[in-house]
Amino acid sequence: MWYFVVPEVVFGQDALTRLAELQGKSAFIVTDKNIVSLGFVDKVKEQLSQAGIKSNVFDEVEPDPSLQTVKKGVALMNQYGPDLVVAVGGGSVMDAAKAMRVEYERPDLKAEEINPFISDLGLGAKCKLVCIPTTSGTGAEATFAIVLTDTDDQRKLSLINREIATDIAIVDPALAAAMPAGLTSSTGMDVLTHAVEAFSCTWKNDFTDGLCIRAIQLVFEYLPRAVKDGQDMEAREKMHNAATIAGIGFTNSLTAMAHATGHSLGAVFHVPHGRAVGLLLPYTIEFVGDIREDIWAEISYALKLNIPKGEKAGLVLARAIRGLANSIKEPLSLKELGIPVDKLDSSMDKLIDNAMADGSLIVSARVPSVAETEKFLRYAYEGKSIDF
Amino acid sequence: MAILFGSQEWADKVCEELNSSQIYKEAAKNWEGDMYIIVEPDATFKQRIIVYFDLWHGDCRSACIVKDENEKSPKYRICGPFAIMKQILDKKVDSVQAMMTGRLKVKGDMAQIMRMPRAAVEFVNGMTTFETVFPD
Numbered sequence: 001m002w003y004f005v006v007p008e009v010v011f012g013q014d015a016l017t018r019l020a021e022l023q024g025k026s027a028f029i030v031t032d033k034n035i036v037s038l039g040f041v042d043k044v045k046e047q048l049s050q051a052g053i054k055s056n057v058f059d060e061v062e063p064d065p066s067l068q069t070v071k072k073g074v075a076l077m078n079q080y081g082p083d084l085v086v087a088v089g090g091g092s093v094m095d096a097a098k099a100m101r102v103e104y105e106r107p108d109l110k111a112e113e114i115n116p117f118i119s120d121l122g123l124g125a126k127c128k129l130v131c132i133p134t135t136s137g138t139g140a141e142a143t144f145a146i147v148l149t150d151t152d153d154q155r156k157l158s159l160i161n162r163e164i165a166t167d168i169a170i171v172d173p174a175l176a177a178a179m180p181a182g183l184t185s186s187t188g189m190d191v192l193t194h195a196v197e198a199f200s201c202t203w204k205n206d207f208t209d210g211l212c213i214r215a216i217q218l219v220f221e222y223l224p225r226a227v228k229d230g231q232d233m234e235a236r237e238k239m240h241n242a243a244t245i246a247g248i249g250f251t252n253s254l255t256a257m258a259h260a261t262g263h264s265l266g267a268v269f270h271v272p273h274g275r276a277v278g279l280l281l282p283y284t285i286e287f288v289g290d291i292r293e294d295i296w297a298e299i300s301y302a303l304k305l306n307i308p309k310g311e312k313a314g315l316v317l318a319r320a321i322r323g324l325a326n327s328i329k330e331p332l333s334l335k336e337l338g339i340p341v342d343k344l345d346s347s348m349d350k351l352i353d354n355a356m357a358d359g360s361l362i363v364s365a366r367v368p369s370v371a372e373t374e375k376f377l378r379y380a381y382e383g384k385s386i387d388f
Numbered sequence: 389m390a391i392l393f394g395s396q397e398w399a400d401k402v403c404e405e406l407n408s409s410q411i412y413k414e415a416a417k418n419w420e421g422d423m424y425i426i427v428e429p430d431a432t433f434k435q436r437i438i439v440y441f442d443l444w445h446g447d448c449r450s451a452c453i454v455k456d457e458n459e460k461s462p463k464y465r466i467c468g469p470f471a472i473m474k475q476i477l478d479k480k481v482d483s484v485q486a487m488m489t490g491r492l493k494v495k496g497d498m499a500q501i502m503r504m505p506r507a508a509v510e511f512v513n514g515m516t517t518f519e520t521v522f523p524d
Contacts, residue, residue: 001489115498116488158502162488203482356414359505362484367506370414 004207004252005144007131007166011241013233015172016132019047019086022168024128028082029057030073030097035089035134038178044088044132056080061089065096066151070111073100078107086130088175091138091273094131095146098164101129111148114159121163128167134175136226136239137187137274139194139247141169156267158359165251171244173237181227185328188223188239189278191215191246192321193258196281198250200288200295201363211249213302218242220303220324227328256364257284261377264354268347269339279331279380282318286386287376288366289314318385333383344381351377390521393477394427394437398520399451403441406448406514413446416507420444421463421500423511424454430469433524437470443511464496474522476512483512 010018027048031041036059045055058073077085077100085104087097099111105126109118123129131141144165148157179187192215198204199212218238225235255277261284262277285296290312297313300320307316322332331337334344344351352373361367368376372388379386391398406412421444427437440460442449454460468476472491475481484505486492494501501508 001491002485003489113498115502117490117494117498119490203485356506357418357504359502362505362509367411369411 011171020050024084026082027084031088074103090135091140094140131166136243137190142247143251186274190274192219193277194246194250197255198253201256208249208253215246259360260358334381390519403448403451412510415510419507423464426467433470468492
């Protein structure tokens, strides 16, 4: 028994006009100052006003949002009494909004107490949650996970519960067009990693497989175009769709070792999430290797990759992913990220500890030992294909 | 030789498997807390079984069958019907998915489980590395 959770997804050109059809009296818009300066919040307010919905804006969400920011937002929500929460931004904004919505609807439950084993949260009675992504990467508009930082304790909290999922995801490509090339490439690699890992992890299932394969195809076809020309709106739309499709895929089947090690790398060296997991993806494909050879062959077939006789599909796929990354100027090794080797050495214990404790590792088709994790990271540092 | 589920011999074998598993030691190196596995009677098996494990930093310090739930006060209690427990030990059902769908109920320090999910998974894996025979 398992669940397939998916929000109402409104996608494509003018998807934002869905806001003008919403029922409600008061919206609490959660965003950040950059999104406000880009004029996106004004567009959202305009659509909401057409539905007769007044808006209040909270624009204080920071990258890696904190519990403390969530509490600040909830205090304002309690003051305004909204029946809609509208998140406009990237993964950080959407995660913060999800957490605020839970605390607002369930004042007896602190955001940090959200866990997968609570049932009947009873969300939706007081307000609905609408997520509008402005990046094409995290898929947070479709997921039932939240990552928050407890700044008092200096730790990250991964909070999961399938009932915290978004009610409506508005996937309008116009809002992704402002992404610079570097952000487009790193977030695009995040999409690819979500889809490949969700398709190959031990929780893969019939409901997510097709979504993942389609997202992988879209990334290979459209990511280079979106990076090369940010105003290529066909490519923007396809990548925006791919992000949400992969988000639905991985939230219903999970991600695996590239995320476990990538989260660790991000926490220790502050590497952007998509860049970290995307860089590590081909190494994890090589590490998992023969255990998932049939899966790598399926992906290779979907991408029309030529597998020479006698060669492993996993190696062909890993090479194709490195080729894609190289074509959009994403780094291929930890060394290329500019991490000094002495910093890698001195951080190795922490990197391994983080990775071994990461929830994503539980669904990896091959789970590394401590020694293998260190060897894996050293190979990834040097840019050496995994051969163990 | 298969060992009868719910017997002291079975509890000892799980303990032995955990203590000899490098993977469990690594995954649970920071784990602190004892646990009840409570098997509730259902249509397939009518008895209640409670197995106690004392788990500490990657070691299983002791394991025993408990008759009265109040005998000990473990940090965690994982409860589920016999049929689900059997499917988990037969690797037909994923233990974490069983918890997330409410077929297994978990009581205890959720923060620790969320910080060390692999410890919980490798603990369950320790029950599946040898042949178990079921009393139904």
